[in-house]
Amino acid sequence: MISTVIPPEFAEFNLARFTLRLSAMARTSLPPFLGSTLRGAFGTALKNVVCVVNHRDCARCLVAEKCIYPYVFETPPPPDVSLLRGQQQAPHPFLLNPPAPIVSARGFQRLALSAGDEITFELLLAGRAIEYLPYVIYAVSEMARRGLGADRTGFVLTSVIAQTGEGRGAELYSGDTQRLAPADRASESLAALVRRRLEQIPSDEQIRLRFLTPTRIRVDGDLQSSLGFDLLARNLLRRLSLLIAVHGPRPLALDFRGLIARAAEAETTSAALQWWDWERYSNRQGTKMKLGGFVGDIAYRGPAVDELRALLAAGELLHIGAGTSFGLGRYEITS
Numbered sequence: 185m186i187s188t189v190i191p192p193e194f195a196e197f198n199l200a201r202f203t204l205r206l207s208a209m210a211r212t213s214l215p216p217f218l219g220s221t222l223r224g225a226f227g228t229a230l231k232n233v234v235c236v237v238n239h240r241d242c243a244r245c246l247v248a249e250k251c252i253y254p255y256v257f258e259t260p261p262p263p264d265v266s267l268l269r270g271q272q273q274a275p276h277p278f279l280l281n282p283p284a285p286i287v288s289a290r291g292f293q294r295l296a297l298s299a300g301d302e303i304t305f306e307l308l309l310a311g312r313a314i315e316y317l318p319y320v321i322y323a324v325s326e327m328a329r330r331g332l333g334a335d336r337t338g339f340v341l342t343s344v345i346a347q348t349g350e351g352r353g354a355e356l357y358s359g360d361t362q363r364l365a366p367a368d369r370a371s372e373s374l375a376a377l378v379r380r381r382l383e384q385i386p387s388d389e390q391i392r393l394r395f396l397t398p399t400r401i402r403v404d405g406d407l408q409s410s411l412g413f414d415l416l417a418r419n420l421l422r423r424l425s426l427l428i429a430v431h432g433p434r435p436l437a438l439d440f441r442g443l444i445a446r447a448a449e450a451e452t453t454s455a456a457l458q459w460w461d462w463e464r465y466s467n468r469q470g471t472k473m474k475l476g477g478f479v480g481d482i483a484y485r486g487p488a489v490d491e492l493r494a495l496l497a498a499g500e501l502l503h504i505g506a507g508t509s510f511g512l513g514r515y516e517i518t519s
Contacts, residue, residue, distance in 0.1 A: 188382065188493035194375035197432040199501065200314045200367070201347040202307045202356070206328050208297040212337035216292035217462055218282035219397070219511035221332055222305060226280070227257045229327035234319060252316050265429045267422075274430045275423070276509045277313035278320075279502065281306035284396070292462070302342065308501065311431030314371050318364055321357055346370040374498055381497040385517055390453070390485045391496065392519040398460045398477025399513045400506040407476070409459055413484045417447035419504045420495050427502060443492065450486030457482060477505065477512060483519070 215221055231253045237245055242254045254260060259276050261268035268274055282305050286293045297303070307324075309317065321344055328339035344357035346367060356365045385391075401408045401419055408415065421440055429435040461476035496517060505513035 188387065188490055190375050190378055190382075190494045191436055191438060192375075193428055193432060193434060193436050194378060194494070194498065195373050196434070197374045197428050198311060198314060198371040199374055199377065200309045200317070200371040201501075202309075202370070203304060203345040203347060203353065204307055204324060205302050205304050205342045205345075206332075206339040207342045207359075208299055208301050208303075209338040209340060210299050212297050212333055212335060214295040214297065214303075214333045216285040216294055217397070217511075218295070218303070218305065219280055219507075222280050222282055222327075223510035225327045225330070225332055226323060229330065230257060230319070230323040233323045233326060252319055256313055256316065256320070259430065262430055265426070265435075267426060267429065275427050277310040277427075277431045279308040279310075279508055280510050281308070281514060282511045292460075297337075303339075306347075309371075310427060310502075313431070314367075317367050317370070321364055325362075374501070377501060378494050378497045381500065381517075382493060385493065385497065386519065387490060387493065389487055389489050390483065390519060391489050391493070391517060392454075392481060392483040393496070393515045394481050394518045395457070395479045395513075395515045397512050397514040398462065398475065398479060398507075399504065399515070400475065400477040401504070401513075402506070409478055410455065410457065411478070411482060412448070412452060413450035413486065413488065414444055414448035416484075416504070417488070417492055417495075418444050420492070420499045423502060423504050423508070424495060424498055443488070446488040447486075447492065450484050450488045452482065453485050454481070454483045456480045475507070475512075477507075481518070 231240070234252045236247065242248050242258060245251065248254050256276065256278060259274040261271050261274040283303055286295065309320065325341040328341045330336065331338045340359055342359040343355055345353035346356050348354055348369065356367055356370065401411065401415065403415070421438070421443065425436045457478040457480040459476055460479050461474060500516055502508070503513035507513065
């Protein structure tokens with residue numbers, strides 16, 4: 185029996201999840217964590233696909249308010265969302281889950297591919313961005329054709345599978361036909377996804393989380409290497425509330441202070457977190473950036489755990505912390 189309460193706003197916030205497969209056209213080597221590579225190449229391709237002006241500067245573009253690219257990739261903060269007042273960008277309505285990195289005794293290994301080898305990644309679209317699926321798929325196809333990695337090896341988009349609620353994937357796009365099928369049933373409400381997940385998780389006052397990708401959470405500017413349940417709750421509430429306020433019909437109406445206060449009373453029963461440093465190249469800054477975050481397992485116990493179970497299930501889908509759009513902050517509930 186589910187004792188936690190699913191916020192009613194979850195029923196009005198839709199998500200669509202897809203699995204995409206790319207086939208390499210030649211031998212190549214890619215970074216261990218592909219999230220940043222995929223995000224950067226996708227953004228460039230999306231702008232090339234939809235931009236209609238020569239100067240290509242969104243800040244002085246006459247059609248920027250109606251353009252897909254700034255909404256998806258450089259999401260401006262809506263003026264009516266007070267939490268984002270003074271911020272340059274709002275949460276993006278997409279999320280990429282790259283392939284899991286290969287780990288050996290020597291550490292994280294680059295991904296070695298031969299011609300014909302495939303890489304698979306997941307794409308999540310939220311709210312209005314779901315309507316732009318044809319543009320997104322075409323941009324991914326162009327991203328693949330233009331090439332990935334330092335040597336710009338070309339790929340072919342071979343298939344796009346919609347992840348449906350019944351657990352059976354429905355193919356929307358095939359590289360053979362290069363046609364996109366109607367995606368009318370590809371989206372589900374966050375409430376339906378969370379409800380189905382809660383049926384798989386025991387409803388009690390204990391929970392264990394496994395952080396699968398580096399998770400970057402700051403307090404007063406400092407990155408954290410540990411995660412109390414109140415800090416988890418605070419970041420989860422902020423992530424979900426901003427996403428729904430920007431890309432859904434209305435903000436979350438929750439007692440944020442009360443939930444965080446009760447979360448502070450929960451106990452961390454075990455923790456096996458470790459730091460993972462990695463590098464990404466920033467096209468905007470023209471340099472390599474060293475990023476890091478914690479991965480591993482952590483467990484909590486207390487009444488607030490059960491109270492926040494619906495939010496924790498939503499966080500499995502939407503991640504927490506910084507860099508969520510290219511796959512950081514991903515966790516799963518393992519208990």
